[in-house]
Amino acid sequence: MPCANDRSPDKNSKVEANANSLWNHFQFLCGLFRWGFRLASQIIFTAQQPSGGITLTLLALVSPILTTILRQVSWNRPFLCYASNLDYVRSRALKAIGSETYREEITSGNIGSWVLDEYKRARHALGTISDHSPHSQMATTTNPISGIFHALSADLPTFYWAASVVIDPSGFSITSFAILQQHAQAIRGTVSSLFNQFSRVAETVNSLQNLYKLADVTNKVVDGEEPYPNSTLSTDKGMTFELRNVSFAYPGGKSKENAIRNLSLKILAGQLVVIVGANGSGKSTIIKLLNRLYDVDSGEILVDGIPIQNYRLSDLRKAQALLTQDHKLFPLTLAENIGLGNPERVDDMQMVLQAAEAGGAAELIKKLEDGVQTTLSPVQTAYGYGLEKYKTLKSMLENMEREANVSGGEKQRLVAARTFMRFLSGGIRFAVADEPSSALDPKAEYQLFQRLRESGDGKTLVFVTHRFGHLTKHADLIICMKDGQAVETGTHKELLALGGEYSELYNVQAQAFSEDTG
Numbered sequence: 179m180p181c182a183n184d185r186s187p188d189k190n191s192k193v194e195a196n197a198n199s200l201w202n203h204f205q206f207l208c209g210l211f212r213w214g215f216r217l218a219s220q221i222i223f224t225a226q227q228p229s230g231g232i233t234l235t236l237l238a239l240v241s242p243i244l245t246t247i248l249r250q251v252s253w254n255r256p257f258l259c260y261a262s263n264l265d266y267v268r269s270r271a272l273k274a275i276g277s278e279t280y281r282e283e284i285t286s287g288n289i290g291s292w293v294l295d296e297y298k299r300a301r302h303a304l305g306t307i308s309d310h311s312p313h314s315q316m317a318t319t320t321n322p323i324s325g326i327f328h329a330l331s332a333d334l335p336t337f338y339w340a341a342s343v344v345i346d347p348s349g350f351s352i353t354s355f356a357i358l359q360q361h362a363q364a365i366r367g368t369v370s371s372l373f374n375q376f377s378r379v380a381e382t383v384n385s386l387q388n389l390y391k392l393a394d395v396t397n398k399v400v401d402g403e404e405p406y407p408n409s410t411l412s413t414d415k416g417m418t419f420e421l422r423n424v425s426f427a428y429p430g431g432k433s434k435e436n437a438i439r440n441l442s443l444k445i446l447a448g449q450l451v452v453i454v455g456a457n458g459s460g461k462s463t464i465i466k467l468l469n470r471l472y473d474v475d476s477g478e479i480l481v482d483g484i485p486i487q488n489y490r491l492s493d494l495r496k497a498q499a500l501l502t503q504d505h506k507l508f509p510l511t512l513a514e515n516i517g518l519g520n521p522e523r524v525d526d527m528q529m530v531l532q533a534a535e536a537g538g539a540a541e542l543i544k545k546l547e548d549g550v551q552t553t554l555s556p557v558q559t560a561y562g563y564g565l566e567k568y569k570t571l572k573s574m575l576e577n578m579e580r581e582a583n584v585s586g587g588e589k590q591r592l593v594a595a596r597t598f599m600r601f602l603s604g605g606i607r608f609a610v611a612d613e614p615s616s617a618l619d620p621k622a623e624y625q626l627f628q629r630l631r632e633s634g635d636g637k638t639l640v641f642v643t644h645r646f647g648h649l650t651k652h653a654d655l656i657i658c659m660k661d662g663q664a665v666e667t668g669t670h671k672e673l674l675a676l677g678g679e680y681s682e683l684y685n686v687q688a689q690a691f692s693e694d695t696g
């Protein structure tokens with residue numbers, strides 16, 4: 179199912195589904211019952227016929243059973259199957275984007291409706307072609323050998339009837355021949371259809387289980403009604419935040435400790451804020467709360483003076499841009515990967531290239547043969563089985579599956595370009611970079627920070643980092659986290675003068691640097 183947002187937009191909801199698939203599964207199950215009922219009545223009727231009704235029924239079953247067995251046998255032989263239909267590939271890619279893997283990108287990027295619309299478009303273009311995996315579609319195809327056996331075994335009832343006439347010519351009647359022939363054919367057709375349907379039963383039952391689970395899922399992050407920006411309280415300098423005695427533990431988390439404990443702090447509009455602290459101290463969790471990916475357990479968060487949960491989620495997220503090291507590339511073209519920073523302008527190639535430049539991805543795009551139309555990690559639509567001895571087929575499969583060879587740092591630049599595309603949408607008042615630099619070399623990191631800072635006008639900027647240097651020195655506010663609490667807040671100079679946690683973390687890095695150069 180392509181989109182989590184039409185029913186379950188928050189990260190607490192685990193199950194995805196949509197009305198389309200519910201209807202498809204309902205139709206499928208109705209079909210299964212219909213075929214089952216039809217088969218039972220056909221068998222009862224034919225078996226009750228005088229002059230060999232039971233034998234004829236059994237002979238009519240030979241063909242579909244034999245075909246199914248032959249199909250199983252041919253499935254254990256080597257094969258390669260792949261999809262060449264572009265609408266099919268696109269619908270598979272969009273389906274994949276609707277999965278749990280991309281949940282954070284979809285939610286924080288506010289792109290759920292774009293994904294759903296594109297999926298509907300691709301599905302419509304596919305018409306009656308199924309968008310099930312090639313693997314499961316192949317399970318229902320036939321091969322020439324099973325075709326020959328199918329044709330021969332299909333005539334068994336006629337051979338039986340002809341032999342009976344030769345043995346006992348007095349039993350011959352055109353009417354009885356026509357009736358029995360018709361019923362044998364009907365039984366064959368029904369059994370074949372049932373076998374074909376059964377190959378999809380597991381897939382359908384699995385999806386149905388998800389649908390039923392969905393009915394029990396309630397969105398914990400409930401949408402508000404207040405539009406953002408607020409006409410009287412919001413300023414065009416950026417978003418303001420006030421955290422009042424906030425505590426939070428992850429739903430289903432194994433730790434007994436809260437990830438955030440009694441945290442109170444203020445972030446003013448237009449400030450450059452840097453959050454530092456040891457691993458697991460709660461830095462990223464603060465960002466997730468400010469982005470309203472989760473709601474606090476106690477205390478409250480005010481945005482521009484109003485409780486965060488009062489705002490419409492889509493408005494709030496439209497005004498926020500989030501760049502994290504965890505963000506992933508979608509199985510779409512680079513143009514779309516970058517353009518989705520601003521779904522309304524995804525086709526604006528000039529803006530996409532401008533964002534690629536700002537994110538430091540322009541050089542990479544130039545290097546690639548298909549440029550911005552390259553799909554770095556395509557969705558899997560080719561499958562092979564038992565190809566060890568078939569080198570040509572094996573290398574064909576490997577070429578189909580091959581991902582473009584780009585480094586982690588280059589991928590990070592593409593994700594950064596998506597964030598700049600978001601900046602270009604104009605309405606961003608709060609931008610976050612949560613350790614985006616971990617995969618970047620020092621020069622790329624410096625350029626990224628510079629560009630983010632330069633684009634900072636009218637935005638509150640928050641950086642989460644383990645590296646001290648140009649960022650912390652420029653920060654209006656540094657929040658030093660430890661065990662879910664802000665142990666120190668202030669400017670670089672103020673915190674160094676305190677001689678506490680911040681100065682200790684800073685000195686570890688500064689000392690290493692001076693030893694290196696000394």
Ligand SMILES: Nc1ncnc2c1ncn2[C@@H]1O[C@H](COP(=O)(O)OP(=O)(O)OP(=O)(O)O)[C@@H](O)[C@H]1O
Pocket residue numbers: 428430431432433437455456457458459460461462463464
């Ligand atoms: N999705 C999650 N489910 C359960 N617990 C989580 C989840 N994400 C983080 N935690 C826990 O919450 C606490 C705070 O994590 P958080 O990611 O905010 O720390 P951090 O300071 O950003 O760490 P790092 O520097 O390693 O990125 C940690 O104990 C972590 O194990």
